Amino acid sequence: MFKEKNQQYRLFLFGFLTTNFIWFLFSLIYNTSIIPDPIEVYRRIPVLLGDGIAVHIGYSLFRIGTGILLALLVGVPTGISMAYSTRIQRYLYPFIYFSYPIPKTALLPVAMLLMGMRDGSKISIIFLILVFQVVVSVRDSVEQIDITTYQVIRSAGATRRDVVRHVTLPAILPNLLTSIRISLGTALSVLFFIEGYGTKFGMGYYILDAWSRINYIQMYLGILVLALVGFLLFLMMDLLESYLCVWNKN
């Protein structure tokens, strides 16, 4: 266990150093203000505090969190009912199949008109991108549950509710956490896009704003923050998984 942790730290440190080294090399090769020296960027970290970066992070996390939560609230029940009911599957599957590949970001103008320029349209876009992923992943993992898993609990007279609580939900949890992890990555990258209008807050806005003012150092600081927040979110997911899915460890 300790050895494993140690190895993880090393991996992290090594990744951090290589990334920065490559960044540094590029800054030397191109010698342009759009790729500043990483050390220069790190020296300016205090600037972030003056910019109230916490507020920006808070806004972004709120949008991501709400989007993911809504996607789960809609996606999990939909995926489960698709797996359990052939009728629901028959009606919903063509729709999901057809609309899954549509790039949801292209629906931004529609979302803006219907949901407004503020958080409504931003959260809607995150929701739309994630909900299909959640539905498909939940449906697939429910279908993978071994039939005999239900046998025992049903023979004790379990209601549908008992089955969902004791079998379905715990069974899909590992895959669900994986799909949330992927969702998080997607949601973070979409920030850049949805925080480019109708707001003065958010990590996406912070980066775009610095860019438009040709303040490249500040832009890089924004990118650093975005990367760090993403990293912490992933770490949180790891912890959550090792806590919730102890049983799944070999």
Added chain:
Amino acid sequence: MEQFKLYLSDLNLSYKSKDLSVPVIENLNLTLTSGRITVILGPSGCGKSTLINALAGNHPLDGGSITFESGKNRIPLHPQTQRIGIIPQNYGLLPWKTVEDNCELLLKIKNLEIDEKRSEFLGELYERLEISSLLKRFPKSLSGGQAQRVAIARAFALQPEVLLMDEPFSALDAITRENAREIFLKEWEKNKPIALLVTHSIEEALYLGNEIIVMKSPKGHVGFRMDNPYFGAYSKESKYLETVDKLRNMLRNPQKKELDDHV
């Protein structure tokens, strides 16, 4: 000990998959009594598992009825009204619950409170099945024999009126299997609930069955029925070996006429 009976009357079942429905059991009539273990011996595909599923309330009946009799009261068997214990082929333990939670889950679903008396009973049950030290472990970390004992414990934790077993020992190695059968039998003998075991192992049928029934494919009729004098024993007598041979021939040639002969 109160006498229970289970009547299977004109039972019709079909095997169902997504786009196919094949009748596997037609007009089966069978009476099971508490105090006896009935073993159904049959080749794979004769509808044994479908029958177990139907009894456990997991499979719709195409026709006929399954009724449970206690005293003068005779009602349709239903998982919510009777206590049905089941030991499936691959144990059916929930991987996300500890051994203890697995064993107690069915009690929880039946709203049976784990009071002092019951918790004492459970403690002794775990002790007898040698799983007391495994209670906090998850099924993934158990050996086959351990998982099997947990599955047996879970079925008996319910203090079942009806006990159903679908090839429960088939995944174990020979020695562990013998051990598990012995443990199972000891536990069953405490209350002797109605018990139905389906298997393709002749040896197992002769060891665990008071009564042995050979199912006839493809319609799932009762092809042959015998009271088993070798119950609880692995005999070396020549008569025992003759019986083994006879049963083996029936399983091999299920269509043959001799099935209708009686011993």
